[in-house]
Amino acid sequence: MRMGLITPDPAHPLLAATAALLAGRHEVDVLHPAAGAAAAAGASADVYLLKARTPAALELARALERGGAPVVNSAAATERCQDRTGMAELALGAGLPFAATRTFASLALLASAADQEWPLVVKSRRSRKDDLVVRLDGPDGLRELAPRWGAEPVVTQAFAPNSGWDHKLWVVGDQVFAGLRRSELATGAAESPRGPERLPDGWAELALRVGRVFGLDVYGVDVIAEDGGGPLIVDVNAFPGIRGQAGAPEALAALALRRAAAARQGR
DSSP states (O other): OOEEEEOOOOSSHHHHHHHHBOOOOOTEEEEGGGGGGGGGTTTSSSSEEEOOSSSSHHHHHHHHHHTOEEEEHHHHHHHHHTTTHHHHHHHHHHTOBBBEEEEOOHHHHTTTTTTTSEEEEEEEEEOOTTTOOOEETTTHHHHHHHHHHHOEEEEEEOOOOOSSEEEEEETTTOOOOEEEEOOOOOOOOOOOOOOOOOOOTTTTHHHHHHHHHHHHEEEEEEEEEEEOOOEEEEEEEEEOOOOOOHHHHHHHHHHHHHHHHHHHOOO
């Protein structure tokens, strides 16, 4: 079978390990997402793995889908994870324990909202590399952010007291991987990641349910344990790096082969 990787970085550890598992019996092609939809012309892989989120990458994925090729994750599912307003609406509408989220057209407009309760978490509305994610304990922090981020559309979430550790749940197909990462919002000295961790009862099924709601096959779910122990989802990411998780490349290779075989049978 023939696999396609849509990525600017085929040497990424997860992709490189997956390609190595497939090499020999299967062909692996790399499509650079910067080429956009034009790269779909003549592309003939049985399945494509979309490890990019730029507009050009999504154009390419949509063009491949129009030609009948399966893309993991689909362009539509990937886009659902880029708008944090839509993400919250979808998750809360499906009954997922997602952080309540408010949207502001700009950080400057947030500064004029008189009904904010502090502390709160402020994030760029559009999820992307090097976006804004910060905890603010009062309005003075907004003034510090204004020179760079004043015009940035943002969302806010109430800061939920927690241990300062993010539970990172990664899903590949029907397999759930987990670890702990020190929250970027936590105060104090940085600590090394921990994991894999044994998840509390029901958390693995919660992660799988997120995939069904968002239409994702490879994704990450950021969860914090609120004081009291309940899970609170604060973010969903399409096709994260999943670094250092034993078995993740094997799970991704198996998923790609299943999707490729199903596509061939459907022709």
